[in-house]
Amino acid sequence: MTRFRMSSSFDPVSGLLALQRELERVFDKPFGIDLGPSGRGVFPPVNVFADKDGYVMKLETPGVPPGDVHIEAEGRTLTVSGKREVAPPPGGSFHRRERGSGQFSRSFQLPADLDLSRADAAYKYGVLTIRVPKKEEAKPRQISVKAS
Amino acid sequence: MTNQELKIPEKREALDETTRAGRTYVPQVDIYETREGLWLWADMPGVDESSLNVHLDNGVLTIEGQVDLKDYQDVTPLYTEYYVGNYVRRFTLSNDVDSDRIVARMQNGVLSLEIPKAERAKPRRIAITQ
Incomplete structure (x- = not known):
């Protein structure tokens, strides 16, 4: 599996292109992760990545203040829920209405080698990032060879 | 309204020819009008304030x-449901907006624009003289 790599002296333009190609390659093909009766159109959409420590899940939740997001872990199931409100000033009317509002809830069944008790979440620019590390025993380790 | 299940359409690719490599997407917008002006909200997750560009040129409003x-x-x-790319969308505005007083804010991945109407374009009551 190729790995998307960016160094500090990296050109952001070709970086975007490389990322887009990688995303396209795995588009909508679950890999060891059960997303339930999901698929397209469900809010919030999720991209799942692996890094050296475990899984990185990125959910696009624009317009949802971090205080309105609830993340719950139970066993191997991670549930993200919340609500998105569209609250225009009173006394007007919509010309276009493309952004949905309402409540959402999505559950993810994660592989058993991940440690949900050490998961953490961050919210930046409307993107929720949840990092779930691997259990210690699931991490690769060096095995030294003893000279006989 | 609050109990409906929230759905989101797949991102639509912007068809403009650009000189930059990589794909560009069309943000979803709400446009709302009050007596005082127009409001525009655009979902642009992943974009921070400093890489946002909003400009009005010859009545064409561009958000990037x-x-x-x-x-x-x-x-x-491992698994992807949405594409990541830059955003662009253009709107033609009427001449009745006060372009000097447009206010743009970016919060939680949503751009909000407040576009006041020019004084002459505001609705007004016309007195009937006897």
Whole structure:
């Protein structure tokens, strides 16, 4: 599996292109992760990545203040829920209405080698990032060879 | 309204020819009008204030934003439901807006624009003289 790599002296333009190609390659093909009766159109959409420590899940939740997001872990199931409100000033009317509002809830069944008790979440620019590390025993380790 | 299940359409690719490599997407917008002006909200997740560009030229309002790629170092995608790309969308505005007083804000990945109407374009009551 190729790995998307960016160094500090990296050109952001070709970086975007490389990322887009990688995303396209795995588009909508679950890999060891059960997303339930999901698929397209469900809010919030999720991209799942692996890094050296475990899984990185990125959910696009624009317009949802971090205080309105609830993340719950139970066993191997991670549930993200919340609500998105569209609250225009009173006394007007919509010309276009493309952004949905309402409540959402999505559950993810994660592989058993991940440690949900050490998961953490961050919210930046409307993107929720949840990092779930691997259990210690699931991490690769060096095995030294003893000279006989 | 609050109990409906929230759905989101797949991102639509912007068809403009650009000189930049990579794909650009069309942000979803709400446009709302009050007596005082127009409001526009655009979903642009991944874009921070400093990489946002909003300009009005000859009545054409352009909103553009570049996504932040810093978080994508040394990761391998396993499963993807949405594309990541920059955003662009253009709207033609009437001449009745006060372009000097447009206010743009970016919060939680949503751009909001407040576009006041020019004084002459505001609805007014016309007195009837006897």
